Amino acid sequence: MASEPQKEQIRRALASFPREQTYLLPALQKVQEELGYLPPWALETVSEYTRVPKSEVYGVATHYPELRLHCPGRRHIRVCTGVSCRVNGSLDVLRALSEVLGVRSGETRQDGEVTLEEVGCCFVCSVAPVVEVDGVFKGRVQSSAAASMVNERGRP
Amino acid sequence: MGTPQERWRLLQGQAQAQEPPGTRLAGARLAGARLLVGAGSCGQAVGALEVAAELRVGLGKLGLRVPVVEAGCTGMCYGAVQVTLNGQGVPATYSSITPSEAAAALAQILKKAPLSSHEAFLWNPDSQTGLPGLPSIPFLWGQRRVVLERCGLVDPGDIHDALRHGAYGALARALTEMDPPQVIAVVKESGLLGRGGAYFPAALKWEGCRAARGEPKYLVVNAEEGEPGIFKDRHLMEGDPHKLLEGMLIAAYAAGSSRGFLFVNGEAKLSFERLARALDQARSLGLIGKRILGSDFSFEVELRQGAGGFVLGEETALLECIEGRRALPRVRPPFPVESGLWGQPTVINNVETLANVPAVIERGANWFQSLGTEKSRGTKLFGLSGNVARPGIVEVELGHTLRDLIFSLGGGVSGKAGLKAVLLGGPSGSLVPPQDLDLSLEPRGKFPLGSGGVVALDGYRSILDVVHTLIRFNTGESCGKCTPCREGTARLSDMVAGLEKGRMPSTVFGELENLSEVVSLASLCGLGQAAPYSVLSALRYFPETRGVSP
Ligand SMILES: Cc1cc2nc3c(=O)[nH]c(=O)nc-3n(C[C@H](O)[C@H](O)[C@H](O)COP(=O)(O)O)c2cc1C
Ligand code: SF4
Numbered sequence A: 001m002a003s004e005p006q007k008e009q010i011r012r013a014l015a016s017f018p019r020e021q022t023y024l025l026p027a028l029q030k031v032q033e034e035l036g037y038l039p040p041w042a043l044e045t046v047s048e049y050t051r052v053p054k055s056e057v058y059g060v061a062t063h064y065p066e067l068r069l070h071c072p073g074r075r076h077i078r079v080c081t082g083v084s085c086r087v088n089g090s091l092d093v094l095r096a097l098s099e100v101l102g103v104r105s106g107e108t109r110q111d112g113e114v115t116l117e118e119v120g121c122c123f124v125c126s127v128a129p130v131v132e133v134d135g136v137f138k139g140r141v142q143s144s145a146a147a148s149m150v151n152e153r154g155r156p
Numbered sequence B: 001m002g003t004p005q006e007r008w009r010l011l012q013g014q015a016q017a018q019e020p021p022g023t024r025l026a027g028a029r030l031a032g033a034r035l036l037v038g039a040g041s042c043g044q045a046v047g048a049l050e051v052a053a054e055l056r057v058g059l060g061k062l063g064l065r066v067p068v069v070e071a072g073c074t075g076m077c078y079g080a081v082q083v084t085l086n087g088q089g090v091p092a093t094y095s096s097i098t099p100s101e102a103a104a105a106l107a108q109i110l111k112k113a114p115l116s117s118h119e120a121f122l123w124n125p126d127s128q129t130g131l132p133g134l135p136s137i138p139f140l141w142g143q144r145r146v147v148l149e150r151c152g153l154v155d156p157g158d159i160h161d162a163l164r165h166g167a168y169g170a171l172a173r174a175l176t177e178m179d180p181p182q183v184i185a186v187v188k189e190s191g192l193l194g195r196g197g198a199y200f201p202a203a204l205k206w207e208g209c210r211a212a213r214g215e216p217k218y219l220v221v222n223a224e225e226g227e228p229g230i231f232k233d234r235h236l237m238e239g240d241p242h243k244l245l246e247g248m249l250i251a252a253y254a255a256g257s258s259r260g261f262l263f264v265n266g267e268a269k270l271s272f273e274r275l276a277r278a279l280d281q282a283r284s285l286g287l288i289g290k291r292i293l294g295s296d297f298s299f300e301v302e303l304r305q306g307a308g309g310f311v312l313g314e315e316t317a318l319l320e321c322i323e324g325r326r327a328l329p330r331v332r333p334p335f336p337v338e339s340g341l342w343g344q345p346t347v348i349n350n351v352e353t354l355a356n357v358p359a360v361i362e363r364g365a366n367w368f369q370s371l372g373t374e375k376s377r378g379t380k381l382f383g384l385s386g387n388v389a390r391p392g393i394v395e396v397e398l399g400h401t402l403r404d405l406i407f408s409l410g411g412g413v414s415g416k417a418g419l420k421a422v423l424l425g426g427p428s429g430s431l432v433p434p435q436d437l438d439l440s441l442e443p444r445g446k447f448p449l450g451s452g453g454v455v456a457l458d459g460y461r462s463i464l465d466v467v468h469t470l471i472r473f474n475t476g477e478s479c480g481k482c483t484p485c486r487e488g489t490a491r492l493s494d495m496v497a498g499l500e501k502g503r504m505p506s507t508v509f510g511e512l513e514n515l516s517e518v519v520s521l522a523s524l525c526g527l528g529q530a531a532p533y534s535v536l537s538a539l540r541y542f543p544e545t546r547g548v549s550p
């Protein structure tokens, strides 16, 4: 359950939006920016604020891939396995990272420190293969350097 | 207060008077000089911000106050990180600068002198000061840069720089000399087609919206760009956001629209930031808002961010999203120009489409018609990636060939294995065999262009692995609203997986073709309709996918 200050934080964050359904997605994005994900109580707060029924808020929150209903790992690593990247060796990078981090693709490590995922394209295909580390793209990644790339930013 | 054109000239004069700050302090020899670092998404992924930081340190040590600008890119991603010396006559660009080399390279760059083992060139046909001119760079020399004219050469964070390079001149002209029907007539005559994938005439949408009943009328800029393998809209927004804003304003004026949404892909953070800044600056100069440049035309626009999903870029799914619902495509008719956002007339245009509009107004329909082919006018942006020696973004006249793009501009296939296939048009696209490399690239040709993704595949690649990647992507992205797409793509994906593992009987080919046809014909939106293309083209043109050795 949320603490009162947390709820207050969310109410304040929402106050800049007009209370209309067109601002449902911007409101959810804002809450996720504040909390890192969308816990059930926050969905309720958004529902009350935007006056959109809870079921619909939940529907929207589960529909868009970038909205998260669960707390992600502290570090978030995504390896692009789109065509331009996989023909430039991204599957090797994925394997190397999975080994170094000790977590399988698509999973969060038991200690909650790191999530490893595949992504269909990072839209910087011209510097393939691409890995996204905590929202920052890294291009021309060598599988041999994958480990150090993670270490360089503080190995989880 | 004068006509819009007179007001624009005033703004331009003010911009001219505000030459880049600090440059006068750099000493007489370097007055006006600036260093632009190619810091678009691709450049930043390979160290552009670090290069910029090192350049600043190096300049500091030399006691030079030359500004270092985090600009957009030239599109030459293969040469990233690039540094361009600007404001000293013809710009000079240096490729492949690493952070550790940056400071040491300054002495040569500021003199426009060659830098050993780095590609360097001047942006005009002539060679001077020891640097070769554009003809030495096939990647650029083979292009026709219209919408990209300023990308990589201006500061995307400074509207004054854009104004000095002529931005908003076409808007001022349209507001001064043309009424909306005249704008529609010119763009119609030019033959400009939409660049978002469907290639529908841009002016017809505006005309339809203008004629439809209902106020307000909306204009939605589709900057969702979610087709894997293409990144051209981002490139444009990061490099020259004012080009898009100017095109958007002219389109809104023509369509009679007073409100707009600029809808940017949720992961295109850099595009979003640069557009937000450009919007603020345009607003503060009276280029967006009430009575633009003193005319009767008013337009308000809101920036929105997507939240993922390929189908979100489908125009009616986008409208649903803006209204605050899930991104499920709508049944058409009614079409958005009659009943779009909240049931009002709505124009939806792609970023590249709108970025073409200023040049059409500025230089006229005849000029635009001189570009491209008889049936397909103008230029098109393509993204080159995969196993190509020089990946990046290029702009060429419609009617070029894949051979041109990959071998002349792109420098051929990287590695030794030769070209096996080209994926054209992303996950909705086709696999093009080498014997079709000389087909003219135009809308409604043998292979759909999609929005312009060109991925080269060399001889080591498995066609089935590529097809499986694409159909799996489509399956995952299907919104599930209609059964043929929801169930059909999943089944196609399973069948392709079976083929890949060599576990399918030969009867499966007929079944695959039949199912593909059903999915194509019976799906509600373009995602399902185009999802089977890659499967069909692979089966048709690549015997290896049918277990036949080539
Ligand atoms: C699955 C799907 C995804 C699409 N994604 C985009 C996109 O990201 N950007 C875009 O401009 N058009 C996209 N489109 C095309 C739009 O529906 C629409 O045709 C286009 O935005 C119209 O602009 P234009 O006439 O200027 O090309 C997509 C279509 C489909 C079926
Ligand atoms: S074709 Fe696919 S993506 Fe399009 S509406 Fe139907 S299920 Fe959704």
Ligand code: FES
Binding pocket: A080, A081, A082, A083, A084, A085, A086, A120, A121, A122, A123, A124, A125, A126, A128, A130, B228, B229
């Ligand atoms: S395929 Fe990897 S960034 Fe596009």
